[in-house]
Amino acid sequence: MKLELRGITKRFGSLVANDHIDLVVEPGEIHCLLGENGAGKSTLMNVIYGLLQPDEGEVLVDGKPLSCNSPSEAMAAGIGMVHQHFMLVPVFTVAENVMLGAEPVRTGGLLDLETARRRVREISEKFGFDVDPDAVVEDLPVGVQQRVEIIKALVRDARVLILDEPTAVLTPQETDELIEIMRQLKANGTSIVFITHKLREVRAVADRITVLRHGKVVGEADPSAEEAELASLMVGRAVTLAVDKQPPNVGDVVLDVDGLTVVDDRDYVVVDDVSFDVRAGEVLAIAGVQGNGQTEVTEAILGLLPKATGSVKLDGKELLGRSVRQVLRAGVGFVPEDRKVDGLVGDFSVADNLVLDLHDQPPFAAGPLFKPSAVQANAAERIAEFDIRTGSAATLAKTLSGGNQQKVVIARELSRPLRLLIAAQPTRGLDVGSIEFVHKRIIAERDKGTAVLIVSTELDEVSALADRVLVMYRGKVVGIVPGDTDRDVLGLMMAGVPPQEADKQAEEHPTLIEHADELLTKQDEDEK
């Protein structure tokens, strides 16, 4: 079965999540959709599956357009989807889950569980799934639950299978097993649309790769393409960034991280023996493809991950084991990666959000007394200083634009004396103007002698801000290199290549980034 997308456009308000996307998935092909978070991959898949209606464009199956108003129509047309978060009933058995929604019935309206069991067994044997139809789903490991989802789709005769970030929840071993399954399905003639942002997997299974960025197709690649090339296509150049900055005036070591290790809830090591230091007056940027442990490093420093081990010292004093409050009081400013979830209380006013961490300190409080007048005065000051575009200080934070929300967070964190500023993805989702503003403030803070730790997946941001760059790959430090390191080298390091080797390879295959830029510029011109 051939799946074709023509000019799919989906808008959410002013945001264009998918911008005239054309895509062809040939029969029996594994087509990879690669892109950073927010590139529009999931939106596109939800359009195909009928969960969202496109504003423009159409979905064709074997040349016939789908009206695709519902998942049931998509299913009937042979499209199956495995969501990132499984749609399974935990207390049901595998067979019960598989038949749910299309229960085979015997005469008299009795459930025909035996047929369901048989189908599960058939498919399981055919593809080597090793799934027991009578096992209760909640007892199964995540990887097996995912196979149950795949069986669900196959039982309904799916000829095109959409896998939305299937490896996000899997361990490396489970990922390998999934890749094996995908190959089997392909051999059997099933087409697969595989959504991911992990390069290794893409190269392992893809027949064709389409890279999405900011809702547009920015390139197609062959699985033989270098990981660095894919990385550069994916994170590439969003805006031309130029930060006017002087060479750093570096002081003593402020933050000293030694042997930091973080284990997640499933005992999987996400940060593996990471050591680095940040000096007063310098910016250290942690670069890497999303999900390689960078976020956990910042959260461990802030005291959000009680399971972190190793040592994190601020001005020689141990931070690990202290509460978030104590860490903040020690002079750490924190701009979280997800401002809507971790940075702001959306239903609080801008004024209240500006004192979220200082609300019990003078002048905003006197003992147990909260002083709204001081909070108002502070808000007026910050709003002017940081040019926060808001109706008033009493406006709810959730109604502001992303850029202004981020200004609120940054204004709050910079409104007290800092020793260390940690900013994770400080400009994600912001417009060019806001990006420039945020960058300027970060550099200004550095020049005041604060140690600055940035986490960014955008190479441009890293290059614009960093005095030194630490690259992380799968929880480990690949290397720490100077801020003016060639992007090709950084791109290779982000794919796990050690610095010296990356240097060598980059010389052999230069202009990868430039290639991506050309593509983008050409597209922009086409539109005009």
Add this chain to the structure above:
Amino acid sequence: MTDQDERPDAQAQDGGRDSAAATATEPKPDNRTEEEPSIGQRFLRELTTGSTALTFLSVVLALLIGAILIVVSDPDVHAAASYFFSRPGDTFAAAWTSASEAYAAMFSGAIIDFDEYTVGRALRPFADTLTYATPLIAAGLAVALAFRTGLLNIGAQGQLILGAILAGYIGFAVQLPPVIHIVVAMLAGFVGGAVWGGIAGLIKATRGAHEVIVTIMLNYIALFLLAYLLTTDAFQREGEDLPRSPFMLPTAELWRPIEGSRLNLGLLFALLAAVYTWWLLNRSTMGFRFKAVGLNPHAATTAGISVPRSYTMVMFICGGLAGIAGATQVMGTSLHLHTSIAEQLGFDAITVALLGRSSPVGTVLAAILFGALRAGATTMQAQTQTPIDIVLVVQALIVLFIAAPPLVRAVFRLKVRATTPVAPGSGGLA
């Protein structure tokens, strides 16, 4: 339902963080709207943000349906309806008479009785209303404050009982000078409820057990603790087999300003509790933390606010507020402890907090409305033989309509407030 929906609870335990893996791998596009809220969160949000107009209309609608029920259950209307097709006018007239008389009786029983000759006596119904409202105000606040912190306090009943036990014991067993006696007994009531609420908060904070389950269980323990105590020598009235305590000593009785009415000083304490709650929420740093935790525990954690500590503290205070309700019951209204001292107050308090939109002022007004319904119901039954259960139905309908705003909007053709569309990456059903 995915495991995502259960996160708010898990957070209390692990300090409000997603598992490292989840953070690392979930798509978090910048432009999405907020995370798909769970049913509980949506319920809490609807509670605290719904409009006043909607609340008012819910009450009106409930009263209208109540009127229909009154009409349907009235024998006079039945009689007229038996010859509906020959003289339909009679049926409508009987229906109008039935409903209007019932509500008029309710009004005269709850607000002003125009048949009385002196102002004092005419207003006595309103004094009854306030008497019923007194414990509802304090207990309603106990539920409302917890709502604001993102907790569902179903345990006002148990907290109220504990408050009544301690206040009652001080009231009948301890000799103290006037005034001081009242203050000490009232404080004891606060402490009794606070400990009971604090237990639930502490278990939630340290072990992550859901506060609804814990508070419901604590209600039972409190009820049977009271029943047991009333069989012991320390609590049982001397020379009696009935499970009831001696009367309050005169120094511990709350003053009753109106002769012939049970309205007492307890109302003042309840109103003070409301003022305190308002102050806590709007003018204290602790209240700021409570609200932040209630609205976004993630951001609160990141800003250094301890979510578990907030849960414990707020449940302690909520319990204390319910304890004050118990103290006013025993010291002002019944004047002795007995097994049904708490009536259904702790559960009505949930309705009151709902109706009051979890704000202190709203809770006071809602408690007065419920007091009026209750005071008026008795008169209504006496004067028009309308079953008193109608009032319970009206109360239940109010909750139903408040919990289902689209229903009320549909009935009154209100416009729906603009909603944000599903954003990319929130993944529809994902």
